[in-house]
Amino acid sequence: MNILVNEEARAVTAGTLAGLVEELGFSDARIATAIDGEFIPKSARRQYVLAEGMRVEIVAPMQGG
Numbered sequence: 001m002n003i004l005v006n007e008e009a010r011a012v013t014a015g016t017l018a019g020l021v022e023e024l025g026f027s028d029a030r031i032a033t034a035i036d037g038e039f040i041p042k043s044a045r046r047q048y049v050l051a052e053g054m055r056v057e058i059v060a061p062m063q064g065g
Helices: 017-023
Strands: 002-005 008-011 032-035 038-040 055-059
Touching: 017 032, 017 055
Parallel strands: 002 055
Antiparallel strands: 002 008, 032 038, 032 055
16 A cells, blocks of 8 residues: 655555554654544544555654753
8 A cells, every 4th residue: 555654655464554554664752643634642543544545654753861
């Protein structure tokens, strides 16, 4: 399926947000996720089914001050 990940077109095989996080190599990283502008908590990633054309944002927290 084709989706946008951080504004980059991607063809992916994952069916869920949790699967996508794993497919992209972020399974061990501390990240935040959003789909079509809506924050998706880590606890909901396995239940969140991806669909063609979705916009997924994956961001890592930044440190600093």
